[in-house]
Amino acid sequence: MMEIDIGEVSKYVGKIVTIKGWLYNKRSSGKIHFLIIRDGTGYIQAIVEKKYVRAEIFDLYDELTLESSIEVTGKIREDKRSPFGYEMDVESIKIVHKTLDYPISKKEHGVGFLLPIRHLWLRSKKQWALMRLRHTVIKAIRDFFDSRGFILIDAPILTPSACEGTTTLFETEYFDEKAYLSQSGQLYMEAACMAFKKVYCFGPTFRAEKSKTRRHLMEFWMIEPEIAFANLDDIMELSEDFILYIIERVLEQRREELKILERDISRLESVKKPFHRVSYTEAVNFLHKNGFKDFPWGEDFGTPHETKISEAYEKPVIVHRYPKEAKAFYMKEDPDNPDVVLCMDMLAPEGYGEIIGGSQREDDYDKLLKRMKKLNMPVDDYKWYLDLRKYGSVPHSGFGLGLERTVQWIAGVHHIRETIPFPRLLEKMYP
RNA sequence: UCCCCGGUAGCUCAACAGGUAGAGCGGUGGGCUGUUAACCCAUAGGCUGCUGGUUCGAGUCCAGCCCGGGGAGCCA
Secondary structure, eight states: HHHHHGGHHHHHHHEEEEEEEEEEEEEOOOSEEEEEESSSSSSSEEETTTSSOOOHHTHHHHHHHHHHHEEEEEEEOTTTTTTSEEEEEEEEEEEEEEEOOOOOSSSSOOOOHHOOOOOHTTTTTHHHHHHHHHHHHHHHHHHHHHTTTTOOOOOSEEEESSSSSSSSSEEEETTEEEEESOOOHHHHHHHHHHHSSEEEEEEEEEEOOOOOOOTTOOOEEEEEEETTTTOOOHHHHHHHHHHHHHHHHHHHHHHHHHTTTTHHHHHTTTTTTSSSEHHHHHHHHHHHHHHHHOOOTTSOOOOHHHHHHHHTTOOEEEEOOOOGGGGTTTEETTTTTEEEEEEEEEEEETTTTTEEEEEEEEEHHHHHHHHHTTTTOOOGGGGGHHHTSSSSSSOOEEEEEEEHHHHHHHHTOOOOGSSSSSBBBBTBBBO
């Protein structure tokens, strides 16, 4: 008997095949039973009619509980009445393992209930769609950089000190030394781009901030490209192409999943080049006219400000050239205005917040050293980083994209915790 | 750390102005030959988060505590 994946069912119309999976739902009208089966690759409705199958097969319906693992054999048929377009006329059913008291029912559940059973929640249809979407976003990210000649350079996860010095880090032990879980691979990418020109890293990132919002995770995945001889304009351009590439791929390959997620696809289709670009100063003027008339120039934007700015546009918006004092030490001063630095943030539309943060890096040894000293940074720990400005320093730029924030926006889900298989939340890491 | 909201059946929620604790789903038993979170009938299931207070009477009002949620800060 031919065994198939449900995802390939359209190739087997008229054939008798076996499907191995789990019972997702069942319904009955007495002499006809409907079994909704999922196997991880898709969903199909299987029909068990009393007049066509042996009594012991027909009666198995009563024993079948939701999420029991089963093997079903029958003929595949196209049928508009099926919620999935295809059906199987069942000839035989084998119960592999009978599930008792599966906790997730067909009605809605709250997160307090679902999070501790994330290992089971992943089987639900919305989570199925989300993880498949996430997979495609990751694949698109790798293909984008690969197709443009970038080299993947993995950054270390155990690091001796903070990269940016602002966020709280997870501390651990490295033999007799203190070590921290990486909060960014950027500094290492700066070293790597001097060896490979165009590089990127894609790995987990850890931030021990006590953030308790629907946009924060303690552990998330970040993609950080870094390019030698690139300036701020170059990476703004790159970030646009990058986001467009991801959106196009998702629209091409994940229509079904977006439908399950009830995503308004027109919002994604309207994302076209060029994105809106505004300077920090222009954004502050905008805020002054839109409900934040006392916002002081020089302060970093908070969430309400970012939301206000992003809601003014139907596409992502890039805000560039923030005040120097509000930004990280490594950002290059704007030669046209020493109060601002050559940096950029990309804000997703619909209030999903910052998905990209990037900058041109300070490439002047003396200026960087002076800045680090002014901020009381442990300069000795950064000797290797300063070396990059000592031996053939060049202008270089890069940015970081938050994978889960991007998936959250594309999928249109309310909370970021659903965009990663096993979310690490504030004081919560089970399962 | 601060602010706001919540905690009632296994789950999701209701209970007006303080007056015997309710529904849907899930469970159990029965029915139905095209169901779409199927539906119909019957049935079991409760220390209303905890402690104390006000009251003839508290799920409801008050105080304290515990737990959960999401918002600020910080960021992707």
